[in-house]
Every structure is written in structure tokens, then in C-alpha cells.
Amino acid sequence: xxxxxxxxxxxxxxxxxxxxxxxxxxxxxxxxxxxxxxxxxxxxxxxxxxxxxxxxxxxxxxxxxxxxxxxxxxxxxxxxxxxxxxxxxxxxxxxxxxxxxxxxxxxxxxxxxxxxxxxxxxxxxxxxxxxxxxxxxxxxxxxxxxxxxxxxxxxxxxxxxxxxxxxxxxxxxxxxxxxxxxxxxxxxxxxxxxxxxxxxxxxxxxxxxxxxxxxxxxxxxxxxxxxxxxxxxxxxxxxxxxxxxxxxxxxxxxxxxxxxxxxxxxxxxxxxxxxxxxxxxxxxxxxxxxxxxxxxxxxxxxxxxxxxxxxxxxxxxxxxxxxxxxxxxxxx
Amino acid sequence: xxxxxxxxxxxxxxxxxxxxxxxxxxxxxxxxxxxxxxxxxxxxxxxxxxxxxxxxxxxxxxxxxxxxxxxxxxxxxxxxxxxxxxxxxxxxxxxxxxxxxxxxxxxxxxxxxxxxxxxxxxxxxxxxxxxxxxxxxxxxxxxxxxxxxxxxxxxxxxxxxxxxxxxxxxxxxxxxxxxxxxxxxxxxxxxxxxxxxxxxxxxxxxxxxxxxxxxxxxxxxxxxxxxxxxxxxxxxxxxxxxxxxxxxxxxxxxxxxxxxxxxxxxxxxxxxxxxxxxxxxxxxxxxxxxxxxxxxxxxxxxxxxxxxxxxxxxxxxxxxxxxxxxxxxxxxxx
Ligand SMILES: Nc1ncnc2c1ncn2[C@@H]1O[C@H](COP(=O)(O)OP(=O)(O)OP(=O)(O)O)[C@@H](O)[C@H]1O
Ligand SMILES: Nc1ncnc2c1ncn2[C@@H]1O[C@H](COP(=O)(O)OP(=O)(O)OP(=O)(O)O)[C@@H](O)[C@H]1O
Ligand SMILES: [Mg+2]
Ligand SMILES: [Mg+2]
Numbered sequence: 001x002x003x004x005x006x007x008x009x010x011x012x013x014x015x016x017x018x019x020x021x022x023x024x025x026x027x028x029x030x031x032x033x034x035x036x037x038x039x040x041x042x043x044x045x046x047x048x049x050x051x052x053x054x055x056x057x058x059x060x061x062x063x064x065x066x067x068x069x070x071x072x073x074x075x076x077x078x079x080x081x082x083x084x085x086x087x088x089x090x091x092x093x094x095x096x097x098x099x100x101x102x103x104x105x106x107x108x109x110x111x112x113x114x115x116x117x118x119x120x121x122x123x124x125x126x127x128x129x130x131x132x133x134x135x136x137x138x139x140x141x142x143x144x145x146x147x148x149x150x151x152x153x154x155x156x157x158x159x160x161x162x163x164x165x166x167x168x169x170x171x172x173x174x175x176x177x178x179x180x181x182x183x184x185x186x187x188x189x190x191x192x193x194x195x196x197x198x199x200x201x202x203x204x205x206x207x208x209x210x211x212x213x214x215x216x217x218x219x220x221x222x223x224x225x226x227x228x229x230x231x232x233x234x235x236x237x238x239x240x241x242x243x244x245x246x247x248x249x250x251x252x253x254x255x256x257x258x259x260x261x262x263x264x265x266x267x268x269x270x271x272x273x274x275x276x277x278x279x280x281x282x283x284x285x286x287x288x289x290x291x292x293x294x295x296x297x298x299x300x301x302x303x304x305x306x307x308x309x310x311x312x313x314x315x316x317x318x319x320x321x322x323x324x325x326x327x328x329x330x331x332x
Numbered sequence: 333x334x335x336x337x338x339x340x341x342x343x344x345x346x347x348x349x350x351x352x353x354x355x356x357x358x359x360x361x362x363x364x365x366x367x368x369x370x371x372x373x374x375x376x377x378x379x380x381x382x383x384x385x386x387x388x389x390x391x392x393x394x395x396x397x398x399x400x401x402x403x404x405x406x407x408x409x410x411x412x413x414x415x416x417x418x419x420x421x422x423x424x425x426x427x428x429x430x431x432x433x434x435x436x437x438x439x440x441x442x443x444x445x446x447x448x449x450x451x452x453x454x455x456x457x458x459x460x461x462x463x464x465x466x467x468x469x470x471x472x473x474x475x476x477x478x479x480x481x482x483x484x485x486x487x488x489x490x491x492x493x494x495x496x497x498x499x500x501x502x503x504x505x506x507x508x509x510x511x512x513x514x515x516x517x518x519x520x521x522x523x524x525x526x527x528x529x530x531x532x533x534x535x536x537x538x539x540x541x542x543x544x545x546x547x548x549x550x551x552x553x554x555x556x557x558x559x560x561x562x563x564x565x566x567x568x569x570x571x572x573x574x575x576x577x578x579x580x581x582x583x584x585x586x587x588x589x590x591x592x593x594x595x596x597x598x599x600x601x602x603x604x605x606x607x608x609x610x611x612x613x614x615x616x617x618x619x620x621x622x623x624x625x626x627x628x629x630x631x632x633x634x635x636x637x638x639x640x641x642x643x644x645x646x647x648x649x650x651x652x653x654x655x656x657x658x659x660x661x662x663x664x665x666x
Contacts, residue, residue, distance in 0.1 A: 045498060045527045047506060109654070145621055150605045189385035189554050191615050192600035198614060219557075223607040242604045260532040261602050262561035271539070272532035330628025 006057070006210050007033040012070035014055045019065065021283040024241055025051040027234035029070075031319065033178065036208040038201075040221040040242070042257070043231030044279050049214045050100055052231075053180050057097055058087050061325075071205055074178075094122050096171035098164075100214075102183040106155040106163060113139070113151035118169050123174040138169040142193050164188060168196060175207055183215045197224055216248065222246060227316075230254050233280050233290035236309075238322045249319040250312070252295045297325060336412065339516055339548045340397070341373040347392050347404035351623060356596065359528060364623050366392040368572035370406070374565075377543065377548035380560035381580070383595065384569030387622065390552045392565050393569070394520045397550060398432050399423060410516065425463050431509035433502075436523035440505060441493040448489035451475045451507045458512060481544075482507040483537060484628075499530035506537065511547065518550045523558060532588070535562060554597045558585055568592045571620055571630045578656035588658040629661070637662060 014026040026048045033196035080170040099105045116135035139147040142165040185193040228245045230238040237253040277294035292302040312318045353361035367389045395401035434440040452475040489527045523531040559605045567577040576589040594613040606609045615634045628643040649659040
């Protein structure tokens with residue numbers, strides 16, 4: 001990536017205090033995001049993808065949540081040190097987020113066109129009328145049938161998939177520098193999904209919007225992302241340019257994930273590969289590789305110490321956290 | 333008349349929901365045609381996949397087949413018996429033969445019951461009503477053996493649903509559905525809420541169970557890769573109707589309906605090079621509303637190949653080649 005870095009996350013740690021103990025949801029995450037780049041975040045359910053991005057926007061509920069360490073540098077300014085007011089201004093205008101759960105993020109007593117228009121008015125300084133016209137235009141763009149008539153409906157009158165699209169319209173209408181999209185198309189079927197991903201792609205190409213895309217769908221990652229971070233138990237275990245991740249995965253977890261996908265061409269085996277076991281408890285993680293109990297290539301060292309991050313290529317900042325790939329073991 | 337090879341025959345199934353207007357004087361202002369004339373059959377041991385966009389009527393079809401939703405019209409035959417014609421008592425007994433597995437394993441499990449009790453509940457109810465003869469000890473044994481068969485260790489028996497992960501909860505839902513030894517499993521998006529690695533565990537489990545228990549499936553999913561992996565035949569639904577139905581291999585190799593083609597072309601492939609080089613059919617236009625009665629083909633306005641006659645009357649499902657039916661004027665019809 002030759003473009004300048006627009007967001008840099010350094011050593012982010014976010015924890016939740018619960019009755020059973022301290023949950024280390026995000027346990028030391030660092031990455032760079034560049035202008036125009038689409039960064040994918042994948043990983044098992046509960047691995048910390050949503051919490052990472054909520055932390056960036058300082059939206060982790062506290063208590064029980066607590067951002068215990070790290071920096072989030074947006075154009076050089078540390079958002080974790082900024083005032084509440086400064087962060088509020090950035091949200092929506094510079095950094096927009098599409099949440100995983102659209103139901104909780106729309107105002108139930110406000111007409112949907114007003115919610116979109118409000119965002120547009122705020123950030124483009126447009127008047128009421130043109131803002132509403134632009135809102136209706138956005139609703140059409142995301143494939144809401146009968147957009148003019150439905151503009152005056154309230155959120156509960158839309159299906160889950162439509163509410164999701166309204167959230168997307170709101171996030172896109174502000175031309176943000178960074179768009180964080182948490183499972184934006186999970187509730188949608190593939191034809192609508194294709195429509196919306198195309199929209200995000202053209203936005204990213206036209207305005208050089210940087211995108212962080214969280215998804216379970218490795219097909220979406222393959223089609224959308226430039227770079228991919230794979231998370232496991234609160235850490236990034238592998239980071240790679242998209243082609244390298246798919247054609248030359250280094251971490252056994254990444255490999256397992258790719259092998260688990262059913263293939264559409266029916267040429268696959270009768271049984272699907274599946275990673276044995278279950279993800280670890282994030283309370284009291286031992287000093288060991290958290291994937292070790294499920295790993296097919298586990299070695300003695302894996303159960304005795306946490307693997308360090310090994311940078312495999314500084315130019316692309318390709319890296320992996322696995323004892324198989326540390327410098328000593330590579331040379332051995 | 334239903335074919336004896338078929339476990340399930342669905343004929344002309346319609347489910348219309350009234351749209352009510354008015355606060356004091358309620359009146360019906362229109363109808364949501366959620367399911368609007370659906371025909372299909374499933375042979376014993378077969379898995380039929382149902383795909384289509386959100387709101388096209390897949391779940392409503394499943395609920396009507398399971399007799400949990402009253403049909404506006406049409407019939408559902410299980411082994412030749414019209415389920416709607418059964419008395420309440422006979423229907424209760426017949427429920428042993430068909431069971432549902434839901435998408436959201438969390439909201440479909442009773443949070444106050446322990447895992448083993450959830451699985452044993454259908455057995456207890458049937459035993460109590462004298463529909464099966466099993467004493468409590470036998471029920472305990474059977475439910476533990478079901479847990480084991482579904483990959484749940486016996487130590488989980490006394491845990492509550494919230495103590496399980498999504499994949500484990502889905503295993504509980506599956507074990508419960510198997511308790512009465514059903515012939516047909518109606519699975520509504522059974523793996524949609526799970527992530528890839530858990531999804532493959534559950535799909536493997538369902539495949540194994542299908543062999544071991546000789547099960548027949550009506551399997552709903554929006555992920556075509558999942559459907560093509562699991563199902564022997566596929567039906568594509570659009571706005572309350574089946575627009576194409578054939579075996580899985582033919583559907584993958586030679587889809588005919590323009591909507592099926594768009595659907596297949598939109599499936600994201602987990603392969604960056606293929607993704608960059610492929611051509612996608614991006615549909616334009618409005619998603620149609622099920623409350624409007626369309627004069628012509630309901631897909632017409634989004635169809636890249638629409639013709640004049642598509643506006644005049646709706647096409648009906650017709651044989652395009654051996655074992656391959658499609659409802660589109662490109663392949664004949666008036
Ligand atoms: N309010 C909370 N209290 C306690 N633990 C929490 C809270 N919010 C999140 N966690 C825990 O933090 C971890 C990371 O959660 P997160 O939502 O980031 O996962 P995710 O990777 O986004 O998963 P998914 O793919 O299911 O969305 C999980 O183990 C979760 O249980
Ligand atoms: N009880 C109801 N009353 C009124 N309309 C309903 C009812 N249940 C479903 N519908 C409508 O019927 C149509 C079909 O819904 P259904 O749930 O069967 O769709 P689906 O194909 O399962 O969609 P999804 O993929 O989102 O689960 C939708 O337009 C829905 O809004
Ligand atoms: Mg999440
Ligand atoms: Mg449904």
C-alpha cells in the first residue's frame with residue numbers, strides 16, 4: 001500500500017469484568033489502515049472483531065467494558081485520549097459505522113428518511129428539502145422498493161434486511177474517510193448483498209474511503225478486501241494481502257477456516273473439513289497459544305508459551321503469530 | 333394423486349396473510365401473498381433445498397408443511413395422507429414423523445430447561461398421551477444416547493441453553509428433533525447463524541444422521557454453497573412461487589431462470605482470482621412486494637431478459653428438459 005495511513009491501532013487491549021472474571025476480549029491488537037484500502041477482519045464468533053471496532057470509536061460500554069491499553073491514531077490524533085465531544089464529531093462525519101445489529105441502532109420513533117436526512121444535513125450543511133431528497137435517493141440506491149412512499153415509514157415497518165440497508169444508506173450518505181462495516185450483509189440474500197457490496201466498492205474507489213469489513217463470509221472477503229486480518233481469541237493471528245491469505249495461508253487456524261468452506265462447484269469431498277474442538281474461554285487464558293488444543297500441527301512449545309508476532313514481509317506487513325513460523329523455527 | 337415413492341407431496345400450497353386497516357372497525361385492506369401456489373415433492377431419503385431472497389416465503393412454506401401455519405389453499409401429503417384432513421388427535425400422533433429445526437437455536441430452546449430435558453420433552457409428551465410406550469428410565473437413556481449421537485458429552489446434560497455456544501445449541505435442537513424418530517426433517521436455515529468452522533461440523537452431523545436414521549430433508553438456506561453441498565435437489569423461490577426446480581448438479585451446471593442465474597452469479601466465491609475475473613449479474617430495480625397482485629411475471633422489472641409478453645400473464649412451471657422445471661417464457665409457454 002503506497003497510500004498514506006489514515007488509521008493506526010497500536011497495542012489495543014479491551015476487557016470486560018464479569019462475575020466469572022476478567023474477559024480479555026481484545027488482547028493487544030495493532031494494525032494500519034490506508035486511504036482507499038479495504039481491510040477484512042475474519043475469525044471465529046467471539047474472537048473480538050466487534051469489540052475491536054467498537055473500541056476504535058470508543059463505543060464500548062463501560063462498565064463492564066474497559067479499554068485498558070493502546071492507541072487509536074486517526075490522522076495522527078489519539079482517539080483514546082480525545083475528549084468525548086471531539087470523538088462525537090468524528091463519528092459519522094469522518095468515521096461511520098454500520099453495526100452488526102441494525103435494530104438497536106435506529107431511532108424507533110423517527111421516520112427513516114428523517115434519520116438519513118439528519119445525518120446528511122449535519123455533515124453536508126444541506127437544507128431540509130434537499131437533504132430529504134438525497135435521503136430518498138440513497139434509499140433507492142440500496143434497493144428499497146417504493147422508496148418515495150416508504151420514506152415516511154418508521155423502522156419497525158421494515159424487514160430486518162431493509163433496516164440493515166437503511167443503516168448502510170446512513171453510513172454512506174456522509175462520505176466518511178473511514179467506513180467500519182460489521183457484518184453489513186449477513187441478513188441479506190446474495191443478490192441484494194452483491195448490490196450493496198458494489199456500492200461500497202465504488203465509494204471506496206471514488207472517494208478513497210478506507211473500509212474495515214468484518215464478515216464470516218470468506219467469499220465476500222475474497223471479492224472485497226485488499227488485506228485481511230484473521231482473529232483468534234482476541235488477537236490477530238495472521239495478517240496478509242488477500243491473495244496470499246487464500247493461496248498461501250500460514251497459520252493452521254486460517255488453513256482450517258479455508259478448508260471448512262463448502263464449495264459451490266460440487267467437486268468437493270463428501271464430508272467437509274471441520275476444525276475439532278471449541279474456542280477457548282477468554283478468562284484466564286494460559287501463557288500458551290490459544291489455538292494449541294485444536295491445532296493439527298501442535299508442538300511442545302505451543303503449550304508452554306504464547307507465540308510472538310513474526311513479520312514475514314515488511315513491505316506488505318504480512319505477519320503471523322505461530323511457533324511454526326518464528327525466525328528460529330524457519331531457519332531450523 | 334401422490335406418488336408412492338414420495339415421502340412428501342405439496343400441491344398448490346397458498347398462504348395469504350390479511351393486511352388489516354382501521355383501529356376500531358378492522359377491515360382487510362389487502363393480502364400478503366407469502367406463498368402463492370407452490371408444488372413440489374420429496375422422495376424418501378432425498379434432501380430438497382429451498383433458496384430465494386429474504387421474504388420470498390421459504391419459512392412460511394416450511395411452517396405450512398409442518399401444519400404450524402394454516403394454508404389458505406392446497407394440500408400437504410405425507411406418505412399419501414393429507415395432513416390437513418387429519419383430526420387433531422391423529423395430527424398429534426402424525427407429528428412424530430416430521431420435525432422442525434430452526435435457524436436461531438437460542439430463541440427456539442426453553443431457557444429454563446436443562447439440555448437433557450429439552451431433548452426428552454417430546455418423548456415425555458408422547459409417552460404421557462399414550463402415543464409411545466416408554467418409561468422415565470427409558471426416556472433418560474434415549475435422551476442421553478441422542479446427545480451422544482449429536483456430539484454432546486453427557487456432562488452437558490444438566491446445563492442450561494445460555495451456557496452453550498451457538499453450535500452446541502444447534503446440536504441440542506437437532507437431538508430434540510430426532511427424539512421421536514421422524515421421517516422428515518424440516519430445517520429452516522439450520523446453519524445460517526453459525527460461523528464457517530462450526531457450520532461444517534453441523535453439516536457433517538446432519539449428513540451422518542441422514543444416513544444412519546434414513547432421514548428425508550426439506551432444507552432451507554440462503555447460502556447456495558451450503559444447499560449445493562447438502563441437497564440432492566434444489567427449488568428456487570421468488571415471491572411466493574417456485575420458479576425453477578431440478579437436481580443439484582443440473583442447477584449448478586445449467587441454471588435456466590434469469591433469477592437463478594443472477595442468484596448463482598452473485599454467490600461470493602472464496603477465491604480472490606476467480607472473484608476478480610467473474611462477471612456478475614447485478615439486478616436493478618425494485619424488489620417486488622408480496623402484497624401486489626402482478627399481472628405478468630413478477631420478476632419482469634428486474635429481469636435482464638424481459639420480453640413484451642412477460643407483462644401480459646404470469647408464466648407457469650413447465651418442463652424444460654427431463655427432470656428440470658422452470659417458470660419462464662424464454663423456455664416456452666404462452
Ligand atoms: N458486555 C460484555 N460483557 C462481557 N463480555 C463481553 C461483552 N461484550 C463482548 N464480550 C465478550 O468479548 C468477546 C468478543 O466479542 P465480540 O462481540 O467482539 O466477538 P465477535 O468476534 O464480533 O463475534 P461474532 O462473530 O459472534 O460477532 C466475546 O467472548 C464476548 O463474550
Ligand atoms: N404472520 C405474518 N403476517 C403477515 N405477513 C407475514 C407473516 N409472516 C410472514 N409474512 C410475510 O410473508 C412474506 C414471506 O415471509 P417468510 O418469513 O416466509 O420469508 P422467508 O423467505 O423465510 O424470508 P427470510 O429469508 O428473510 O427468512 C414476507 O413478506 C413477510 O413479511
Ligand atoms: Mg461481532
Ligand atoms: Mg425465513
